[in-house]
Each structure stands twice: as C-alpha cells, then as structure tokens.
Amino acid sequence: MSFYLVQFLSGLATAATLFLVSSGLTIVFGVTRIVNFAHGSFYMLGAYIGWSLAERIGSTPLGFWGGVLAAALAAGVLGAVMEVLLLRRLYRSPELFQLLATFGVVLVVQDVASWIWGPEDLLGRRAPGLRGSVEILDQVFPLYDLVLIALGPLVLAGLWLMFHRTRWGTLIRAATQDREMTAALGVEPGRLFTGVLFLGSALAGLGGALQVPREAINLGMDMGIVVEAFVVVVVGGMGSLMGAFVASLLIGQLQAFGILVFPEITLVLVFLFMAVVLVLRPYGLLGRAEEAPPTAASPGPPLSASTGIAAWAPLLLLALLALVPLFAGEYALIVLTELVILALFAASLHLLIGLGGLVSFGHAAYFGLGAYGAALLATSWAAPMPLALAGAPLLGGLGALIAGWFCVRRSGLYFAMLTLAFAQIAWSVTFQWYGVTGGDNGILGVWPDPWASGKTAFYLLTLGLCGGALFLLRRVAFAPFGYALRAGRDSPLRAEAVGIDVRRTQWFAFTLAGSAAGLAGGLYAFSKGSVFPTLMSVPTSVDALVMVLMGGVQTLAGPVVGAALFHLLRTEIMSLTDLWRLILGLVIIGLVLAFPKGVVGFARDLVQRGRAA
Amino acid sequence: MTGEPLLRVQGLQAWYGRAHILAGVDLAVGRGEVLALVGRNGAGKSTTMKAVMGLLDARAGSVTFEGRDVSALPPHRIARLGIGYVPEDRRVFTELTVEENLEVGRQPPRPGAPHWTPEKLYALFPNLAEMRGRRGGRMSGGEQQMLTLARTLMGNPSLLLLDEPSEGLAPRIVQQMAEALRALKAEGLSILLSEQNLAFAGAVADRASVIEKGVIRFDGPMQALMKEESIRRAYLAV
Structure with a gap:
C-alpha cells in the first residue's frame, strides 16, 4: 500500500514539472495561435542557466532559489526576444511555417547550448536544506520532490489570480478568444504577445531550472519535454490552463503507474492515451472548438498539367539522371x-x-x-x-x-x-x-x-x-x-x-x-x-x-x-x-x-x- | 456640413481574396452627425466599416480622421485616435464577465470626446447593471448588443462605427437601441451607422449614403432618401 502511495507522490512530482512547462505552452498557444516547438528549448536553457547559477551561488538557500528565479527570468527574456525578432513576422503565415520557424530555433539553441555547456551530461547541486528524504509509511521519498508537488498548485493559483485579477490578465484572456476584436478596441497586440512569450518561456525556464537537483542536464531535454508538453496541452485542450493542470496530473500518474504495469511500452502509453482522448473528445478534456480552423498553407492557383515540351521535362530529367553513372x-x-x-x-x-x-x-x-x-x-x-x-x-x-x-x-x-x-x-x-x-x-x-x-x-x-x-x-x-x-x-x-x-x-x-x-x-x-x-x-x-x-x-x-x-x-x-x-x-x-x-x-x-x- | 468633416473616406477599395468588394467608396461624417450607410446585403456596408478600422489587409484609397491620414495604421492605433468599432456579429468575449468586457475596452479619457465609466454606462444600459458578473456567453442577443456598444464606448471614442446594430433584435430592444443612440448623439458623438432597417436608420440618422455593389449611389439628407421612392426601389428594395 505504502509503495503505491510513494508511486502516486512521484507521479505528482512529475505532474508538477509537466504542468509548469505545459502551462507556458498553452498560454502562448492561446494568444498567439502558434505551436511553439522552441518551448522545450527554453526549458533546456532554464536548466543549463540554472545549473551554472547553482554552481556559482547555489550553496545557500537564498542563492539557490535566487538562481532558479534568475534562470526562469532569463528564459523569459529570450522568449520575448524570439517574439520580437521572429514570431512577430509570422502571425499571418500558415501554421506549417510557424511550426518550422520555431523548430529552426530549436536547432539553433541546441548548437549554442552545446557550444556553451559542452555535450556532456551535467550533474547539478542538490538544493540546500532539501537534500534528504522523508519517510512516508516506511518508504523514503525525496524532500525536494515534495516541494515540487506543492509548487504545481501554487503556480496554478498565481496564474489564475493574474488572469482574473489584473487588467493584463483580462486582456490576455480577451485576446485568447478574439485577437482582432481586442486590437480593434485599442489594445496593442505586439506588446501583449511579447509579454505572453515572456511569461510562457519563463514558466518553461522555471520548470527546467527546477530539474537541476533531480536529473542530469543534457542536450536532449528540449525535444523530450516539448513532445510531452504537447501531449498535455492537446489532452487538456489547447489554450486551457485548467485543462493543462488536469492533463498533467493524469499523465503524471499514467507514467508513474504505467511503468509498473507495462514497463516495455511506457513511452507508447502516453501517446496512446492522447490518441484515445482526441478521438473521444476532439478538442481535449477542457478545450473548446476552434472558431476558425487554421489553414495548412495557401494552395495557390489550381494545378495545371504541363503541355508541350514542359510535359516531357520529368522524363528527360529521368533519362539524364540515368546517364549520370557513365561519368x-x-x-x-x-x-x-x-x-x-x-x-x-x-x-x-x-x-x-x-x-x-x-x-x-x-x-x-x-x-x-x-x-x-x-x-x-x-x-x-x-x-x-x-x-x-x-x-x-x-x-x-x-x-x-x-x-x-x-x-x-x-x-x-x-x-x-x-x-x-x-x-x-x-x-x-x-x-x-x-x-x-x-x-x-x-x-x-x-x-x-x-x-x-x-x-x-x-x-x-x-x-x-x-x-x-x-x-x-x-x-x-x-x-x-x-x-x-x-x-x-x-x-x-x-x-x-x-x-x-x-x-x-x-x-x-x-x-x-x-x-x-x-x-x-x-x-x-x-x-x-x-x-x-x-x-x-x-x-x-x-x-x-x-x-x-x-x-x-x-x-x-x-x-x-x-x-x-x-x-x-x-x-x-x-x-x-x-x-x-x-x-x-x-x-x-x-x-x-x-x-x-x-x-x-x-x-x-x-x-x-x-x-x- | 461646414468645415472639414471628422471622417472622410475617398476612393476606398477593398478585396476579399480576389473578390473586389469596394470599388471606390466616398463618404464623409461631420462632427456630431449621424450618417446612415444603407444598402442591401452584400453591398459593402460591413466591408466599409472594417476597411476604415484597418481590419482588412487588401485595401486602397484614403481615410482621414480629424484631418489625419489613418489608412495605413493598424487597428489598435486607429482605435486609440478615437474611432470606436461595434461589429455586426457583436463579438462579445464570451468567457469574460460584463465588467471584464468593459475593462478590455477601457482607454484613457480623450479631450473633445465624452468620458465614459462603467457606472455611466450602467446608467445608460440598465440591463447591464443587473448582470455585471455574468459571462458574455450567457447573455441574450440584445444584451450582447448593448454590451458590445458599451464596451466600445469605454474607449471614449469621438466617432462610432456601428455595424447593423438592429439586426436580429426584438422590436422592443431596437427601440431601446434607438433611444441609446439618440442619447449618444446628444453627448456630441458622431456616428457612422450601417443599416438595412430603413425605419431604424430614419429614426436616428441626419444624412444617408446609399451603397450598392461597392459604390455610393446616393448621398443626401435622410428625409430626402425617405421621400425618394425611386432610389429606394433601385438600391434598397429586395
């Protein structure tokens, strides 16, 4: 029994990290309608920056937590920079181009991170004062993970207050529903979007920096987390904060207990779960129908079959290519x-x-x-x-x-x-x-x-x-x-x-x-x-x-x-x-x-x- | 009308994809004036409004507001200059409460335009006062229409672009709407009103411009339009 309780708790700790990252992703998507692949990169950067800060100033609790916060802020600033330099030009582009552009950022960040921190895995300092474990019904459980578990609901509450008790939050919710109308009421979309990218990326960076005492920091963290965060956001309903929270809890538990039941297919389980949810609830658990379905890409003028010489071009090319081995x-x-x-x-x-x-x-x-x-x-x-x-x-x-x-x-x-x-x-x-x-x-x-x-x-x-x-x-x-x-x-x-x-x-x-x-x-x-x-x-x-x-x-x-x-x-x-x-x-x-x-x-x-x- | 009008639109053209919707619209709204833009479905009334507001990418021609060319500005800049847009489909933020909807529209006071607060708006639209905490999605069509108008007024505009405010509303609500518009006019607001309902337009407008196939076909006092049966039959009768 106690074993299951500890398993449940470790599921909650996983869920907390998942929620931090996916809440940022879902907020960014809600307002900008961009599926941001680079979100995982900000998580990874948060982890690397957090690691560097923990090495320098992380020996005291103040230094450690200050470093975590600074890493989150740094990731937020980088997110805002990406919005200003790149995303701003793409809001009217087809979704394919937006996805690709953010994936381009992923590639750039991978090489930059590798250049700064090297390709080796980095082991971080444990959080001062939280190194030990507690005994829960005769089972040991890391103290640090208990802090993480508490952090999830705290962040949810903070975000909820911000969205419902501040003017900025109200504007964000309005823009999530109808960007154009919000702009027509005199709200400058650009500043709103920059702010949202800052917030979302800072949440990702926070999630990353919090991993420093828990796991090795490496260059594969970005794709791993962003794909999981996609699953959470899609299961919860794109743009829904509450949905992301519920989905994080479910997927955290799915991972914690899935490994006991089907150790061979833990990775598959999460994606199967998402596929089932999407078939049963097309817009996720708490999502709403999209008002305007996003477009793939402008198909351009209708295709017309070539005539005359142009019609023979493919055959000619094939013949030429067949002759290549001669020389x-x-x-x-x-x-x-x-x-x-x-x-x-x-x-x-x-x-x-x-x-x-x-x-x-x-x-x-x-x-x-x-x-x-x-x-x-x-x-x-x-x-x-x-x-x-x-x-x-x-x-x-x-x-x-x-x-x-x-x-x-x-x-x-x-x-x-x-x-x-x-x-x-x-x-x-x-x-x-x-x-x-x-x-x-x-x-x-x-x-x-x-x-x-x-x-x-x-x-x-x-x-x-x-x-x-x-x-x-x-x-x-x-x-x-x-x-x-x-x-x-x-x-x-x-x-x-x-x-x-x-x-x-x-x-x-x-x-x-x-x-x-x-x-x-x-x-x-x-x-x-x-x-x-x-x-x-x-x-x-x-x-x-x-x-x-x-x-x-x-x-x-x-x-x-x-x-x-x-x-x-x-x-x-x-x-x-x-x-x-x-x-x-x-x-x-x-x-x-x-x-x-x-x-x-x-x-x-x-x-x-x-x-x- | 004397002097420079508040809003002047000249040779305004607009496209949806390849469809040419406005083929050169000319109109002017004077200070304190209510101009009714009337025409059949698809004549280009809503498109004119959106083009003035900067909501269409493909547009050409000139739009000047208070003597300033606004035709290349983005929508939020146009709104901040004092043009308030009330869309035809209302576009209330359904997830936000009445109070929050008003908050989104709030802008600093503007000299020369009436200054609105939620309290003043609740006095103008008593229905809204009773449902401050209700979400926009849980309101009737008439209540939503009132909320959309109130939300736009929170920006303290000197010119209102009102797109078919009477559409789909019960006669009693239409009556309330007409009274509200007359009250706004008395406060000194200028209004460009698009309408299919000629009786409603006649009740509030000073002048009328008749649009058909993206071109203005008639421009004159509202009374003149009401008398000109031939124009009404040519451009308005269904």
Whole structure:
C-alpha cells in the first residue's frame, strides 16, 4: 500500500514539472495561435542557466532559489526576444511555417547550448536544506520532490489570480478568444504577445531550472519535454490552463503507474492515451472548438498539367539522371541515390500537404516503418531484397492505414498533433522493443542482393523505383481522386455536398502517402546498410517538411526540387562544420521569412510577374 | 456640413481574396452627425466599416480622421485616435464577465470626446447593471448588443462605427437601441451607422449614403432618401 502511495507522490512530482512547462505552452498557444516547438528549448536553457547559477551561488538557500528565479527570468527574456525578432513576422503565415520557424530555433539553441555547456551530461547541486528524504509509511521519498508537488498548485493559483485579477490578465484572456476584436478596441497586440512569450518561456525556464537537483542536464531535454508538453496541452485542450493542470496530473500518474504495469511500452502509453482522448473528445478534456480552423498553407492557383515540351521535362530529367553513372564517381552516386530517395519521401508528404491540405508532423513514421520492415525482412527473415523492398511500402501503408483512420478525424493543428503522436508511438516501439528492433543500436547489415550491390546498379534500381512512384503520385494528382482530395482541401463542406466522402478520400491519401514514404524508407535502409530509431524521430519528420517548404507546396515539382536543395545543402554544410544544426536552423528561419511560398512558388511568381509586365 | 468633416473616406477599395468588394467608396461624417450607410446585403456596408478600422489587409484609397491620414495604421492605433468599432456579429468575449468586457475596452479619457465609466454606462444600459458578473456567453442577443456598444464606448471614442446594430433584435430592444443612440448623439458623438432597417436608420440618422455593389449611389439628407421612392426601389428594395 505504502509503495503505491510513494508511486502516486512521484507521479505528482512529475505532474508538477509537466504542468509548469505545459502551462507556458498553452498560454502562448492561446494568444498567439502558434505551436511553439522552441518551448522545450527554453526549458533546456532554464536548466543549463540554472545549473551554472547553482554552481556559482547555489550553496545557500537564498542563492539557490535566487538562481532558479534568475534562470526562469532569463528564459523569459529570450522568449520575448524570439517574439520580437521572429514570431512577430509570422502571425499571418500558415501554421506549417510557424511550426518550422520555431523548430529552426530549436536547432539553433541546441548548437549554442552545446557550444556553451559542452555535450556532456551535467550533474547539478542538490538544493540546500532539501537534500534528504522523508519517510512516508516506511518508504523514503525525496524532500525536494515534495516541494515540487506543492509548487504545481501554487503556480496554478498565481496564474489564475493574474488572469482574473489584473487588467493584463483580462486582456490576455480577451485576446485568447478574439485577437482582432481586442486590437480593434485599442489594445496593442505586439506588446501583449511579447509579454505572453515572456511569461510562457519563463514558466518553461522555471520548470527546467527546477530539474537541476533531480536529473542530469543534457542536450536532449528540449525535444523530450516539448513532445510531452504537447501531449498535455492537446489532452487538456489547447489554450486551457485548467485543462493543462488536469492533463498533467493524469499523465503524471499514467507514467508513474504505467511503468509498473507495462514497463516495455511506457513511452507508447502516453501517446496512446492522447490518441484515445482526441478521438473521444476532439478538442481535449477542457478545450473548446476552434472558431476558425487554421489553414495548412495557401494552395495557390489550381494545378495545371504541363503541355508541350514542359510535359516531357520529368522524363528527360529521368533519362539524364540515368546517364549520370557513365561519368560520375562513387561518392556522387551515393549522394544522388539518397537524393532520389528523399525526393520520393518529400513528394509523398506533399501529396498530403499540397493536395490534401493536411500538415503531417509525423511523416517520418512511415519512412521509418518501411526502412525497418525492409531491414527486418532482409536480416531476421533472410528474405531476398526484392521481397524485402516489396514489404516496405506494405508496412508503411499499413501503418498509415491505421494511424490515418484516427488522424483524418481531426483537422488543422489537431491533425498535426495526432500525426506527431503516432510518429512518437512508432519511434518508441522501435526504441524500446529491444528484442526485435535492437533499440538504439538499430539493425545493421542490411545490404542489397549481389546483383544490385554495385553503386551504379543500386542507383539505377532506386531511380527506376522512385521515378515510377513519383510518376504514379503525379497521375494521382490529376486523377479524379486527386481532384476530390483538392476539393476537400479547399472546401470540405461543398465537397461533401457534391458527394465526396472527404474523410475517406483523406484517409486513402494518407495511406498512399504512407506507402510511398515506406518504399523510400526501404530503399534508404538498403542504401545505408543499417536502420536506427532516429529515422522515425521528430527531426526526420521536420526534414521532410523543410524539403516540401523549400520547394513550395504549390507545385508538384516543388518537393523534388526541395529535396535536392535540402540534401545538397546538408551534405555540403556537414562536410564543412560541426555546427550544422545551427546553420540548418538559420536556413529554415531565413527560408520561412523570405519565401513564404517556397522556392519554386517564388520562382513561378517571378516568371508570372515577368509575363504580366 | 461646414468645415472639414471628422471622417472622410475617398476612393476606398477593398478585396476579399480576389473578390473586389469596394470599388471606390466616398463618404464623409461631420462632427456630431449621424450618417446612415444603407444598402442591401452584400453591398459593402460591413466591408466599409472594417476597411476604415484597418481590419482588412487588401485595401486602397484614403481615410482621414480629424484631418489625419489613418489608412495605413493598424487597428489598435486607429482605435486609440478615437474611432470606436461595434461589429455586426457583436463579438462579445464570451468567457469574460460584463465588467471584464468593459475593462478590455477601457482607454484613457480623450479631450473633445465624452468620458465614459462603467457606472455611466450602467446608467445608460440598465440591463447591464443587473448582470455585471455574468459571462458574455450567457447573455441574450440584445444584451450582447448593448454590451458590445458599451464596451466600445469605454474607449471614449469621438466617432462610432456601428455595424447593423438592429439586426436580429426584438422590436422592443431596437427601440431601446434607438433611444441609446439618440442619447449618444446628444453627448456630441458622431456616428457612422450601417443599416438595412430603413425605419431604424430614419429614426436616428441626419444624412444617408446609399451603397450598392461597392459604390455610393446616393448621398443626401435622410428625409430626402425617405421621400425618394425611386432610389429606394433601385438600391434598397429586395
């Protein structure tokens, strides 16, 4: 009995940290409508700054708690700076660009933190006066965690008072409900938003600084916490403070007791819980329906099939690429093989985003499923390569069929969050199911059959399969199915009214995109010779989004061009510097600010403007 | 009207996406004047209001208020200069109480415009006084309409943009609204009022501008419009 009580208490301590971080996230989302990936970075920065301050002044209680507070304030200031320099320019951009821009900040912060504090884990000083434990019914429990447990409700009460008893809080609540009307009443939105980012980021920084005595500070803290905080915010209802509190408590307990019941799938459990909640309560436990569903991205003018010479351009390009082995070296062929695979990966995501208006934040799941499917077939089952490659799109498609059924029930941000949840489920399974997937050791020795093991042979095989798949994706865009998908994107109500089953169309598109990504993943596994869980991780999903964004969502050629640009750029940067995250992050931010329509969309606008003049 | 009008709109154009809604609207509201902007559904009344308020991205033409060009200012700056906007769909903050709704609208007093406090507004709208702690979402349509107007008045505007205040209200409430507007006019407020209800407009307005397909077709005293059956039939009859 006492064991369960202690387990319950440690769940409460987890919940307190979760609540601090997710309350900040939900407040920021409520007012700015931006899903802030960088929120986890402020948590991590809070932890690092808190660690440095604790090392210097943390030997007395005053110094320690002063340091925690200063770390929170510092994180708040950095959040406000991000609002002024970056977010302010993006409030009218499609959500995809906002998500990507904040992810760019994540990358930049990771490299900066690594540069300042080094890549090693840091162990912090224990809180003075709270080093011991207390005995609760014969079980020991850390004293410090009791303080954390008390802090959660205290912060909730403080925030509640601020929102309900101050003019600033009233304005925040008004802006959360109707930004435009609040501005029309003379409230300056800019200052409000800067303040909100300060508050939200300071809460994240506080959560981080409070971890210093509890756990090792490391560079992976940011993604870990932000994904959990997303789950809390989505389960609680986006923008709802009370919801975040309730969801933190539930998820804290789920983690505390889940580890007793299902130690193998603790990571999966949380995301399964979120998926179930979202299907039962579409807007979370205490959330309200969105008044205006966020848009994926401006689809631009309708797609038109090229005619004349332009219609032959893809075939011509394919023929040229097939001739490359005649003069290119091995290294160039390896880079080109990867490039062609990524082009298919990006094009499969574009089917969802560009044609379906469905911004998936977890497309890497299906790429990874294909890769793992092919790798397992080839190694554990000793299947020949053609069979293993055939299994890749099947497994990717099957995964997408199951996840898609849930995901297409929601739109906009909730769709994005659900796809993220399923990607995290897939990632956790490969990460934790050691016996089958090898965990983070991955699966090694995935080599092509002898007939395709030469670089040229494998390149040509990749080119043939990916070229064929890209051709099919293009056919789909101009088939009745593609028209139905676009109709559902542009006006779901009218599409339903003319007899299109929008949800089913989107479900099939999701499955098709998943199997195309799966094929790309299978080829990737054979080209690399190994697979790792990172193939399914959030950064891989973001890579695909960046490729689509770089090329522009408005054209079919966009993702292919974007994949080429992205891959060449990354290969080039990685060969030059260790700070590739920093550079990539800055490139993402720059792209989002400079080309809201993507590179191809930008070029097409230039051409059209030229013609009009 | 003599001298420079309080609000002057010239050649105002506006677009929703590719749809060209305003094709060059000209109108002027003098100090202390109530101008009724009348026209059918979709003629461009609400769009005119939003464009003046700076709520539309795609707009062209000039808007001057107290002799100052405001056409490039963001909405909060326009509001702080003394233009109060009461939207057609009310947009009460449903999660906030009556008192909190008023608080959001509060701005410092402005010379030359009546200074409003919650107490003065409760006197003008006695219904609201009885439900200070009630949330906006739990009020009737008429009460919400009163609250929206009161909330905007908390900004101490010298010009009100009132978008179809009588729409969807019970006749008794419409009557109250007309009385409130006359009281505001007596306080020296200028009002640009968009209306489909000609009787209501006739009860409060001095002048009328008739809008159709994004262009002003008639401009003159309210009485003249009431007499001109041909204009009413051409631009207002359904």
